Amino acid sequence: MSKIRLGVLGGGGDSLIGVLHRVASYMYDRYEITGGVFNPVYEENIKFAKHIGVNTDRVYLDFDTFIEEEMKKPEGERIEVVSILTPNFLHFPMAKKLLENGFNVICEKPMTTSYAEAKELQDLQKKHNAIFAVTYTYTGYPMVRHMKHMIAEGELGDIQKVDIQYYQGWINPVIHDPEVRKTVWRLDPKKAGISSCIGDIGTHAFQMVEYLTGQEVKSILADLNNLYEDNTLDIDGTILVRFSDTFKGVLRASQIATGEENNLSVAIYGTKGAYKWEQENPNFLYHLKDDEPRHVIKPGNAYVSDVAADGTKLPGGHPEGIFDAMGNIYKGVAKALRGETAFKGEFPTMHEGVRGMLFIEKVVESHKNGNVWQSMENE
Numbered sequence: 001m002s003k004i005r006l007g008v009l010g011g012g013g014d015s016l017i018g019v020l021h022r023v024a025s026y027m028y029d030r031y032e033i034t035g036g037v038f039n040p041v042y043e044e045n046i047k048f049a050k051h052i053g054v055n056t057d058r059v060y061l062d063f064d065t066f067i068e069e070e071m072k073k074p075e076g077e078r079i080e081v082v083s084i085l086t087p088n089f090l091h092f093p094m095a096k097k098l099l100e101n102g103f104n105v106i107c108e109k110p111m112t113t114s115y116a117e118a119k120e121l122q123d124l125q126k127k128h129n130a131i132f133a134v135t136y137t138y139t140g141y142p143m144v145r146h147m148k149h150m151i152a153e154g155e156l157g158d159i160q161k162v163d164i165q166y167y168q169g170w171i172n173p174v175i176h177d178p179e180v181r182k183t184v185w186r187l188d189p190k191k192a193g194i195s196s197c198i199g200d201i202g203t204h205a206f207q208m209v210e211y212l213t214g215q216e217v218k219s220i221l222a223d224l225n226n227l228y229e230d231n232t233l234d235i236d237g238t239i240l241v242r243f244s245d246t247f248k249g250v251l252r253a254s255q256i257a258t259g260e261e262n263n264l265s266v267a268i269y270g271t272k273g274a275y276k277w278e279q280e281n282p283n284f285l286y287h288l289k290d291d292e293p294r295h296v297i298k299p300g301n302a303y304v305s306d307v308a309a310d311g312t313k314l315p316g317g318h319p320e321g322i323f324d325a326m327g328n329i330y331k332g333v334a335k336a337l338r339g340e341t342a343f344k345g346e347f348p349t350m351h352e353g354v355r356g357m358l359f360i361e362k363v364v365e366s367h368k369n370g371n372v373w374q375s376m377e378n379e
Contacts, residue, residue: 003032004080004337007070007103009063009094011085012038012048017108020326021083021135022052027313027327030334034079035059037066063094067101081106081131081337088199089191092117095132099124104131106333110203110360111353113193118357125350133333134353136207138264139345140325142299143285146308147268147275148212148345155287156270162209162241162249164266166201167257171235175227175256187233195360196233198224201264202253202363203356208266209241209249210355211345217241217376220359222366227256239363242373283319307343354378 006025011018025031035058039045042061049059060066070078081104084094092112098105111134112118125132174180185191186200193199210216225236236254264279274288287295299308300316311328332346362374
């Protein structure tokens, strides 16, 4: 079977997102990076393409030229799916034009900068019957997928409590200097949208709890922290989440958690047991019960679920990490593009991108209105 022709927008130079997506696309030998626009400066664009071994014949001056030239090619030669790795404010216009021209899309989160934009993309995706993935990366970890599967099988009984946190500290060294913080695009509403911390990492945590439990949050109440009056976007927040009258929880996200690196951790508590998992130690899933010692579940062993085994490439005891998680998402998209059978939840979809944007807007609205409950029912 021929490799999937992949186009890439953004992610050039020393971009962390760029290398993450490129490595992920290569991991299962399903894709070939065929062309794209890696950098807005054309000379740098060409230089980078040569550096990573991409034929410069299909490395274009800009996004509009990319669309124009690719659409001239026969369908059997045209790029099939495009990864959008640009800053947030470019996600919507790029995804919209790609969908309108019949391309499939892999988009970084947040999918757009507003819920209205997300709904517009959803309508376009349905109209053109396109594959659309949103890279909530952490759902690609084998132990996260095992947890989801076992919760669905009733391992924990009725879910009654969720506690998830995502703590980083990288903004702390820059936020206290007004001149320095002006240079950070994630703190610029014109580029980041209406939220910084919640839009960047809080949306990961929100998607994770809905993914794991298989249930949708019904309402939220948020308290955000901007730290300084002239800093218009949140950099820290605590959000109460309510799934039902008997299933509630808390979501905490911060980028001023001094000394923290990428501390995403989740605990799901049910009537029969609980699961706990930490992104910084992703090969260890803890299963808790009232009347037994704590169990440790690890990938690469015969006792894990089929969905976890499918996303594990190495024997037990060999650490796998963020590149592998993203690789599993790219593999799920490849299966969809080729019409192959996939596990449920093998890659995050347009629906999760829309839910993520609704969450961001409702969190900001809750805080601005005096920390009040907001409905999370799709509008």
